[in-house]
Amino acid sequence: MFADVDPVTLNLDPDAAAAAVTERTTAVLPVHIFGYPADIPAFERLGLPIVEDACEALGAVHADGVAVGARGHPAVFGFYANKQLTTGEGGMVTVADAGLKERIDSERNQGRAPDMGWLDHDRLGFNYRLSDIASAIGLAQLERLDDMLAGRARVAARYREALAGIEGLGLPCPDAGGDTRGWFVFVVQVPHGHERDDVVRALRGLGVQSKPYLPAIHLMSYYRETFGHREGEFPVCEDVAARSVALPFFPGMTDGQVERVAAALARALGQAP
Numbered sequence: 001m002f003a004d005v006d007p008v009t010l011n012l013d014p015d016a017a018a019a020a021v022t023e024r025t026t027a028v029l030p031v032h033i034f035g036y037p038a039d040i041p042a043f044e045r046l047g048l049p050i051v052e053d054a055c056e057a058l059g060a061v062h063a064d065g066v067a068v069g070a071r072g073h074p075a076v077f078g079f080y081a082n083k084q085l086t087t088g089e090g091g092m093v094t095v096a097d098a099g100l101k102e103r104i105d106s107e108r109n110q111g112r113a114p115d116m117g118w119l120d121h122d123r124l125g126f127n128y129r130l131s132d133i134a135s136a137i138g139l140a141q142l143e144r145l146d147d148m149l150a151g152r153a154r155v156a157a158r159y160r161e162a163l164a165g166i167e168g169l170g171l172p173c174p175d176a177g178g179d180t181r182g183w184f185v186f187v188v189q190v191p192h193g194h195e196r197d198d199v200v201r202a203l204r205g206l207g208v209q210s211k212p213y214l215p216a217i218h219l220m221s222y223y224r225e226t227f228g229h230r231e232g233e234f235p236v237c238e239d240v241a242a243r244s245v246a247l248p249f250f251p252g253m254t255d256g257q258v259e260r261v262a263a264a265l266a267r268a269l270g271q272a273p
């Protein structure tokens with residue numbers, strides 16, 4: 001079951017999730033979308049197991065000072081090439097429960113317990129091992145992670161200033177109530193009345209790459225065809241998804257590059273000075 005998102009944080013709305021719970025619900029899966037902490041304490045009040053998708057939220061911190069992924073629920077992080085820290089492919093699961101850790105360690109390692117021999121297995125498992133080479137690439141970046149995250153936060157602050165004058169543009173919500181975003185992407189929503197895909201095309205014509213990001217999952221072909229999902233079910237998500245564009249964003253982006261993107265976006269929206 002899906003549920004709609006909060007219009008400010010764009011994270012799963014706890015009230016909408018509560019309303020979607022049925023006797024068949026086995027767990028809640030909040031995503032910390034675009035690196036902004038989801039309201040996990042509100043989901044905890046539902047009394048169901050929680051699995052957190054923290055793939056985009058490395059470095060994010062909840063209002064009470066607990067790092068995203070460290071509340072004790074299983075949380076997954078992604079290290080795909082576009083992430084804050086990358087190993088090319090792969091990721092990480094954080095857990096608080098020692099038994100669960102042992103099971104995950106075993107299942108990703110073809111069902112072998114840590115004290116077992118080379119060719120003995122006490123359960124069925126998979127080969128989900130992150131290779132030593134990939135891990136080495138990740139560990140080298142881990143040493144620079146604070147700097148890389150600070151770089152993204154600096155670029156985000158610069159974008160916020162440079163885009164402030166564009167009328168009707170939706171910006172990522174600022175940190176509020178003590179929650180801290182782990183900057184991953186810089187996604188804006190084009191003003192109502194503009195076609196997002198036209199804006200992406202116009203930006204391309206001005207030499208600026210951008211991407212529609214993210215589409216609403218329930219409207220993807222598989223979910224339409226398999227479960228019969230249609231427009232109108234989750235209006236907040238659908239409106240935001242239809243207007244969202246990811247702008248160029250990387251830790252080393254210069255102020256001049258940010259200003260160039262901002263000027264191109266203003267022009268693409270017919271708001272050039």
Ligand SMILES: Cc1ncc(COP(=O)(O)O)c(C=O)c1O
Nearest residue numbers: 031053055056078079080090091
């Ligand atoms: C929120 C979120 N969940 C899941 C994934 C999938 O991660 P992976 O491709 O490493 O399985 C990604 C990123 O690609 C993501 O951003």
